[in-house]
Structures are given as structure tokens and as C-alpha cells.
Amino acid sequence: MFNDLKVSAFLAARSIQRGGRGRNAMYIVIIALVLTNMIFLPSVIMGAMDVYYEQTIDYISSDVIIKPPEDVRYIDDVETLLATVNRVPGVVRASARYPMAGSIDFEDKTVAMEIDAFNPRDETEVTKFHKHITEGDFLGSGDRDQILVGSLVAGNKDDIGEFYASLGGATVGDVVTVRYANSVVREYRIKGIINTKSYQADYMVFVTKDEMDAVTGTGGAQATEVLIKTVTNEDAPLVKKRILQFGVGEDVRTWEEALPDVVSESIESFAIINMISVFGGLVIAVVLIFIMTTIKTFNNRKQIGILKAIGLKKGIIINSYVMQVIFICLIGTVLGSLLLGMMVLYFTTFPIEFPDGNVTPIVTWSMIIENTALLFISSAVAGFIPAWRVVNEGILEAIRGG
Amino acid sequence: MDDYISAEGLRKVYTMGMVEVRAINGVSFSIRKGDFVGITGSSGSGKSTLLHMLGLLDPPSEGTIAIDGTDVIPLSEAEKGVFRLSRFGFIFQDYALVPELTAEENVSLVAMARGDNADSYARRARELLSRVGLGDRTTHLPSELSGGEQQRVAIARALINKPEILFADEPCANLDSTNSRAVLDLFREINRTMNLTVIMVSHESWHIEYCDRVVRLHDGKIEEDFRPEKRDLTITP
Ligand SMILES: Nc1ncnc2c1ncn2[C@@H]1O[C@H](COP(=O)(O)OP(=O)(O)OP(=O)(O)O)[C@@H](O)[C@H]1O
Ligand SMILES: [Mg+2]
Numbered sequence: 335m336f337n338d339l340k341v342s343a344f345l346a347a348r349s350i351q352r353g354g355r356g357r358n359a360m361y362i363v364i365i366a367l368v369l370t371n372m373i374f375l376p377s378v379i380m381g382a383m384d385v386y387y388e389q390t391i392d393y394i395s396s397d398v399i400i401k402p403p404e405d406v407r408y409i410d411d412v413e414t415l416l417a418t419v420n421r422v423p424g425v426v427r428a429s430a431r432y433p434m435a436g437s438i439d440f441e442d443k444t445v446a447m448e449i450d451a452f453n454p455r456d457e458t459e460v461t462k463f464h465k466h467i468t469e470g471d472f473l474g475s476g477d478r479d480q481i482l483v484g485s486l487v488a489g490n491k492d493d494i495g496e497f498y499a500s501l502g503g504a505t506v507g508d509v510v511t512v513r514y515a516n517s518v519v520r521e522y523r524i525k526g527i528i529n530t531k532s533y534q535a536d537y538m539v540f541v542t543k544d545e546m547d548a549v550t551g552t553g554g555a556q557a558t559e560v561l562i563k564t565v566t567n568e569d570a571p572l573v574k575k576r577i578l579q580f581g582v583g584e585d586v587r588t589w590e591e592a593l594p595d596v597v598s599e600s601i602e603s604f605a606i607i608n609m610i611s612v613f614g615g616l617v618i619a620v621v622l623i624f625i626m627t628t629i630k631t632f633n634n635r636k637q638i639g640i641l642k643a644i645g646l647k648k649g650i651i652i653n654s655y656v657m658q659v660i661f662i663c664l665i666g667t668v669l670g671s672l673l674l675g676m677m678v679l680y681f682t683t684f685p686i687e688f689p690d691g692n693v694t695p696i697v698t699w700s701m702i703i704e705n706t707a708l709l710f711i712s713s714a715v716a717g718f719i720p721a722w723r724v725v726n727e728g729i730l731e732a733i734r735g736g
Numbered sequence: 737m738d739d740y741i742s743a744e745g746l747r748k749v750y751t752m753g754m755v756e757v758r759a760i761n762g763v764s765f766s767i768r769k770g771d772f773v774g775i776t777g778s779s780g781s782g783k784s785t786l787l788h789m790l791g792l793l794d795p796p797s798e799g800t801i802a803i804d805g806t807d808v809i810p811l812s813e814a815e816k817g818v819f820r821l822s823r824f825g826f827i828f829q830d831y832a833l834v835p836e837l838t839a840e841e842n843v844s845l846v847a848m849a850r851g852d853n854a855d856s857y858a859r860r861a862r863e864l865l866s867r868v869g870l871g872d873r874t875t876h877l878p879s880e881l882s883g884g885e886q887q888r889v890a891i892a893r894a895l896i897n898k899p900e901i902l903f904a905d906e907p908c909a910n911l912d913s914t915n916s917r918a919v920l921d922l923f924r925e926i927n928r929t930m931n932l933t934v935i936m937v938s939h940e941s942w943h944i945e946y947c948d949r950v951v952r953l954h955d956g957k958i959e960e961d962f963r964p965e966k967r968d969l970t971i972t973p
Contacts, residue, residue, distance in 0.1 A: 337851045344848065345834070352836040352877065640832040643793055644893070645821025646849050729793050733828060 341646075342653035349630075349654070350661055357626075358662060364622055365666025365709070370673045372615035372705045376608040377678070377695035378686065383601070385691040387589075392462040393535035395592045396429075396561035397570045398577065401585045409584060412557040416456075418580050419562055424573045426563040429456035432546045432555035435515040438487070438539065440501040440508065445487060449512060449539055451546035451555055460563040463528055463535070470506035470526035478545050481510065481522035484536040485529040498537060518549045531691045560584075612705065616712050623659050623716040631655060631724035638725055639732025652721045659717030660710065667706045674702070739802070740933065741790065741901070742766035746799035748785050748956075759785040760796070761956035767949075769900075772927045772934045774944060777953035783937040784905055786953065790935060791824060791903040792816045804900070821850060825894030825932075827904040831886040833878040833893075839865060840874040843892045850897060857896065864892035868922055884915030891922060895930075902926075904936040908943070920946045 350358060391397060400419070402409045409415060412430050419428040432451040437444055454473045458464045463482070464472040473482055489500020504510060504524055512520050522541065530536055546555035564573045570588040577586050631638065638651055678697050685692035724732075748760040759782045767773055775783045788794035790801065792808055801808050803823075811819065820826075833842045840861045847857035865874050868888040870881075878886055887907060894902060904923070908916035924946050927934045936947070944950055944964050952960040 338849070341845070341849045345837075345845075348834075348836040348841065636830055637832045637834060640826070640828060640830070641834070641845075642817075643791075643820065643826050643828075644846050645817050645824075645897075646846065647817065650849060730788060733793075733830070 338647060338650050339653065341650050342657055345650070345654035346657035346661065349658055361622065361626055361662045362666045362669060365619060365663055365713075366670035366673055368615045368619045368622075369667050369670030369705060369709060370677070372612050372709070373670075373674055373697060373701050374677060374695065375611045376604075376701065377674075377697045378693060379604045379608065380696040380698075381686075381693040382688060382690070383604070384696055385688070385693055386597070389530065389532035389535065389691065390593065391589050393530055393532055395587075395589045396460050397564040397568075397589055398425075398562040398574050399587055399589065399592050400428075400560040400562065400577075400582065401587070402558065403583070403585050408556040408558060409560065412560065415560060415582065415584065418582060419560065419577060422573065422576050422580050424565050424568040424576060426565055427456055427459035428560050428562045429453060429460040430543075430557040431559045431561065432543055432557050434546065434549065434555075437513050438501065439511040439513070440504045443489075443500070443502045445499045445501060447487070447537070447539065449481075449514065449541060449546075451541050451543050453543045460561050463530070463540075466528055466530040467526040468529040470524065472526055473540060473542050475542070476544070477525065477542050478548070479520075479522055480525035480541075481512070482526050482528055482540040483510075483524050484538045485527050486533065486536040487539055488524070488527050514549055516550070518551075520545075520549065531689075533690060612708070615705075616708060619709055620712050620716040623662075623713045624720060626662075627655055627659060627717040628720040630658075631721050635724055635727070635732050639727070639729050642725070642729050643733065648725045651725050652718065655721035656714055656717050659713050663710050663713045667709060671702055671706075739766045740769035740804060742802050743790065744800045746786070746789060746796045746801070748782070748789065748794070749797045758956050760789070763799075763953075763956070763958055765951065765958065765961065767933065767935070769933055770927070770931045772924065772946065772948045773936070774947035774950045775935065775937045775953065776939055776941075776944070776950060777959070779939070781953040782956040783939075783953055785956075787903055787905050787935060787937050791826060792820055821846065822897060823900045825897070825899035825902040827887070827890050827894050827902065827907045829906040829909040831878070831883070831890040833886055833889055835878050838875050838877055839870060839881065839889045839892075842878070842889055843896055846893065847896045860896060861892070864895050865889070867926075868892045869918070882915075884911050884918060887911060887915070887919055888922065891919065895926065898930075899932065901933045901935065904934065906937055906939070908938065908940065916940075916943075 400409065400415065409430070416428050416430060419425055429452055433448045436449045437446040454475055454477075458472070467482075468485065473480065483501070483504065486498055487500055488504045489502050491503035501510065506524050506527060508524050509521055510524060512522060514520070528536060528538070543555055550556065562573070562577070564570060570590070574586050574588050641651060642648065674697055678695050682694050685694045743766070744764050746760050746763040747758065750757040750759055763786060775786060777783050785794070789796045792811070795809065808816070808819065834845065837845065840858070843861040843864055844857045847860065848854070862871070862874055865871055868891055870885060870888055870892070873881060873885060878889070881889065887910070902923070908919055911919065920943060923934055923936065926932050936943070947964060949961070949963050951958055
């Protein structure tokens with residue numbers, strides 16, 4: 335058995351070494367491109383997902399988020415909750431959000447939207463809004479007549495091509511009128527413009543919690559969410575578990591659990607797109623290898639017949655072709671991995687600019703290993719079949735048949 | 737001794753649609769060990785068919801074949817393979833050398849497949865190549881050899897496993913008379929020095945002078961079976 339494999343390997347090696355080098359090089363390059371093609375699109379999608387996840391953590395939900403139980407609008411006694419959560423090991427800081435519906439007027443424009451409020455000191459430790467103020471400044475603790483406006487809300491003078499209603503180019507220092515749902519009307523000076531590149535985050539406006547308390551009147555502002563930042567590298571599910579152990583009765587979710595359904599659905603769609611691209615790559619590889627082996631074995635029909643007549647086992651001959659295919663796949667996948675590595679390196683230095691942020695493709699070892707394995711298995715089968723067919727032809731047909 | 741190879745009532749029928757072709761139609765004969773047997777006859781007379789049956793490449797439709805006391809008809813494909821590998825050597829009109837192997841590698845391939853020791857088969861391959869007059873061509877690829885040289889490599893290949901019987905089907909068909917003579921001289925020499933039984937199909941009448949015995953076929957039957965008289969038995973080394 336071992337000797338048979340040795341003879342197959344010998345035949346395969348000589349055939350690769352001395353037969354049609356140019357053609358083999360071409361096969362190798364195609365396999366490399368197939369692997370690259372199988373992995374590159376998924377890696378870009380994974381990169382895009384990663385950007386989205388990061389934005390979700392940085393601006394929308396932080397690492398862990400607490401919401402009121404179902405059918406309840408507000409979190410009860412948020413001050414006590416914040417105090418409790420801030421004591422939980424692994425928690426850096428918790429920041430509550432106090433939204434109220436309303437509309438914002440500026441010149442002849444009106445945008446109907448939720449006005450959100452937070453405690454700026456807490457918020458800077460939990461989200462990254464304060465790092466993405468492109469004009470003006472972030473809110474300070476005592477600010478009462480000032481407002482932070484997302485860049486998509488502020489908009490541009492030339493508002494053609496904007497997806498959402500905007501204020502048509504309001505900038506820092508402009509005064510806007512906010513009409514709250516409870517009929518309170520306030521005038522605010524725009525203190526800063528938020529520009530995070532996240533659609534969701536850039537379509538928000540914020541005032542301080544103190545201001546919202548005043549707007550709400552009796553009882554003060556009411557919180558609907560508490561965003562919780564965990565210590566770097568701390569496991570979000572673990573922190574969630576600890577929070578629950580501290581007796582928190584609200585709805586506690588990790589950022590992943592809090593992703594909207596649309597997102598999990600799109601993840602599924604991406605998985606299907608990935609599968610199609612992987613499948614397409616495999617089909618190319620299989621067809622290529624099948625044709626390659628068919629041509630090789632067919633050209634060698636007579637020689638195969640005579641080797642069989644002399645007494646060489648069929649297995650030895652078939653394996654010599656399968657081994658050539660495996661060799662081509664091996665070099666091809668190594669080359670493909672190098673190519674991918676170079677592409678990832680390039681796009682890390684010069685990320686692909688998506689409207690939602692700069693996307694760097696993410697290639698994991700498991701992606702490379704899985705796809706390589708798939709490529710190897712399907713190629714080996716695609717090489718085996720024609721070799722098997724020609725080798726199993728009767729000796730005489732092979733010898734006689736021109 | 738006379739019955740080293742013995743065939744009894746051999747028939748081979750090919751059915752082509754409605755037509756039955758009796759390629760071999762009742763052939764019985766036996767061959768002595770060490771004989772140089774020529775099979776001759778006109779085209780389509782059944783020479784190749786008979787050779788293939790004796791060489792265990794094609795089973796007869798009817799009849800028995802015994803080789804060195806073994807009834808070979810009931811053997812399985814794999815057993816026939818082993819039999820061929822260990823006891824037969826084959827040479828065809830087509831040299832069919834593996835194009836990516838050198839002369840030496842082509843010759844040693846079969847021994848390698850048999851699991852022989854690498855040193856011994858390499859040495860033996862070189863020996864055989866010198867013997868067929870290609871001692872200085874061992875590293876050449878088939879594409880770098882002439883037709884006659886390639887056929888001589890094929891002969892060396894057929895001899896590597898020290899076969900008892902050498903089957904040759906028109907080994908000189910693609911060769912000019914000089915190269916044919918070289919090949920036939922070689923056959924006769926190994927037939928004599930190695931006590932190798934040679935069964936050679938040919939339709940060239942002048943080849944008869946190399947044979948101990950000639951079997952002439954006609955329409956699948958033995959028409960004539962004789963021992964040529966004027967035979968030059970000197971061996972040219
Ligand atoms: N596979 C086959 N199917 C049908 N008929 C066949 C087959 N092989 C051989 N024959 C027929 O059997 C007969 C004998 O063929 P064979 O090849 O043995 O002749 P031959 O004596 O070797 O001829 P040649 O000198 O041309 O090589 C021929 O009539 C041929 O057409
Ligand atoms: Mg013939």
C-alpha cells in the first residue's frame with residue numbers, strides 16, 4: 335500500500351515536473367484566484383458587519399443595555415439602578431438615556447424626532463459621541479440652553495440627495511426651536527455637531543439630563559435605557575449575569591442580544607450570499623480540475639492501457655492523477671492565501687470607504703481552512719472521476735483505440 | 737516440457753450487432769519453454785487476438801489456457817494482473833513510454849511498482865539499457881529518442897521483472913529495416929541467453945528466420961505450424 339502510494343507520488347511528481355509547466359502554472363493561478371474569490375467577498379461582508387457592530391457598541395447600546403420590562407415604558411427608579419450597576423465588577427460606567435418625542439424648527443425647516451438626554455459626565459465614559467464632535471463642543475454638565483445635533487439632522491444647505499428630513503444646514507451657534515410632546519417649547523443654541531459615520535448615531539440630538547428634568551417638570555426626566563460600558567476585554571454575557579445577580583429586575587441584554595431583528599435577518603442573507611459565492615468558486619474549481627484531468631488522462635489512454643497490461647495496478651495510476659490535482663491545489667491555495675494576505679494588508683492601509691464607515695476585510699483562519707478543505711475535497715473528486723473512468727477502460731480498448 | 741503453455745479449443749467471438757466475428761475459431765496448440773514462436777498471417781486473421789488471450793489481456797469465449805501448469809482462465813482480474821507483472825513482459829507496436837519519465841525511469845517503473853529495492857532496480861535498469869544498446873541514453877526522455885530507441889527502451893522495460901514469457905505484437909511495425917533487425921537480434925539474444933520464451937506477432941516474412949517455430953493463422957484457424965529449417969543459430973553479442 336505504502337509502496338503503491340510512493341509509485342503514484344513518483345509518477346505525479348515527474349508529470350508535474352516535466353509535463354506542461356505553463357499549463358500547470360495556469361491551473362495553479364486559477365485555483366489561487368478561486369480561493370481568493372471564495373474568501374474575499376465574505377471577508378468584506380464580515381468587515382462591514384464588524385464596523386456595524388462596533389458602531390452599535392460605541393453609540394447605540396454600549397456593551398450591555400438595560401431596558402424596562404416588556405409593556406413598561408420607563409425604567410423605575412433609575413438613580414438606584416445606576417448606583418447598583420456601577421458597583422458591579424467589570425462595569426466601567428452606566429449612562430441612562432431620557433428621550434422625549436418632539437420636533438425641531440430651524441428657519442423654514444422642521445424635523446420631527448425624538449430628543450434624547452443624558453448626563454454628559456456618564457455618557458463620555460460609556461459612548462464615543464464626545465470623540466466625534468466635528469464642529470463645536472460636547473455638552474457640559476451644567477448646559478441648559480444648548481443642544482448637540484447629529485450631522486444628518488443638521489443637514490446641508492444644498493439638501494439634494496439627503497435621505498432624511500434635515501434642518502437644511504444648521505451649524506454651531508445657530509439657534510433652533512424645539513417643541514416637546516408635552517407642549518414645552520425651548521430655544522437652543524447648537525453647541526456641537528456629531529459626525530460618527532453611523533447613520534443611526536448621526537440622526538440623533540441630545541440635551542443634558544438637567545435640561546430634560548426641567549422640560550419634563552414634576553418628577554423629572556424618565557429613563558428608557560441604561561447603557562453600560564464594561565471593562566476592556568470583559569465578556570459581555572458574564573457582566574450581564576453579574577448584573578442580574580445584583581438583583582436587577584429589568585430587561586438586561588448584551589449588545590448582541592439587543593441587535594434589532596433586521597440585523598439578524600441581514601446576517602442570514604449575507605450567509606446565503608457567502609454560500610453562493612463559495613459554491614460558485616467550487617464549481618469553477620471542479621470544472622477546471624475535471625477538464626484538466628480528462629485531457630491529461632485521455633491523451634495518455636494508450637500509455638495507461640499499456641501500464642495496466644504490464645501489470646501496474648489501477649490504483650497506482652489513478653492516485654498519480656489525484657496527487658497531481660492535490661499538488662496543484664496545494665500550491666494554488668498557498669498562493670491564494672498569500673494573495674488574500676496582500677489584499678487584506680492593502681485594504682487595512684487603504685480601507686474600502688463605505689457610507690457607513692471604513693471597512694477592512696476580515697479573514698479568519700477558519701475561513702481559510704474551511705474553504706481550502708472544500709476546495710481540496712471537491713478537486714480531488716473532480717480529478718478522481720475522469721482518471722477512474724479512463725483507467726477502468728478495458729486494456730485492449732486502450733491499446734487498440736487510436 | 738512441451739506443454740509449458742498449452743491452449744485447448746480456443747475461440748473468440750465478437751458480436752457486432754447482428755454479425756458474429758469469429759476472430760479465433762478453434763485453436764489448440766502448445767509451446768515449449770524457451771521457444772521463439774512467431775505468429776503470422778494476413779491482416780484480420782486473429783494474430784493479436786490470440787496473443788492477447790495468451791497474455792491474459794483478453795479472456796477467450798471458449799477453451800482453456802494453462803501456463804506452467806496453472807489453469808489461468810478462472811483467475812480474477814487482480815490475480816491475472818499479478819501473473820502478468822511477475823511472469824510476462826509485453827511489447828506493442830506502440831512503445832507507449834511514459835513521456836515524463838527518462839529511459840531509465842521508464843524501465844524501472846514496473847520493478848518499483850513491485851516493491852523492489854531502489855538500488856537494485858536502478859542498477860538493473862541501467863544494465864538492461866546497455867544491453868539494448870542505450871547505455872548512454874539513460875537520462876533521455878522518450879521525446880529525445882528515435883522510434884527504434886524508444887522500442888528498445890520498451891524492450892528493456894519488458895525485461896526488468898525477469899519475465900518467463902515475452903509477448904510482442906508487431907514490435908517492428910513502426911521501424912525501418914535496420915532498426916527492425918536490431919530489435920529482432922536483441923529478441924533472439926535474450927531468448928537464447930535468458931531462456932526466455934518469446935511469442936511474437938509479425939506479418940513480415942523475413943522475420944521468420946528469427947523464429948524456432950512459426951504458427952500461421954488464417955481466418956482464426958491454424959493454417960500452418962512449422963519449424964523453419966535454415967536458421968542461423970549464432971548469437972551476435
Ligand atoms: N473488439 C473487437 N470487436 C469486434 N471485432 C474485433 C474486435 N477485435 C478484433 N476484431 C476482429 O477480429 C478479427 C481478428 O482481429 P485481430 O486484431 O486479431 O487481427 P490481426 O491478425 O491482429 O490483424 P492485423 O494484422 O491487422 O493486426 C478481425 O476481423 C477484427 O475485425
Ligand atoms: Mg494485430
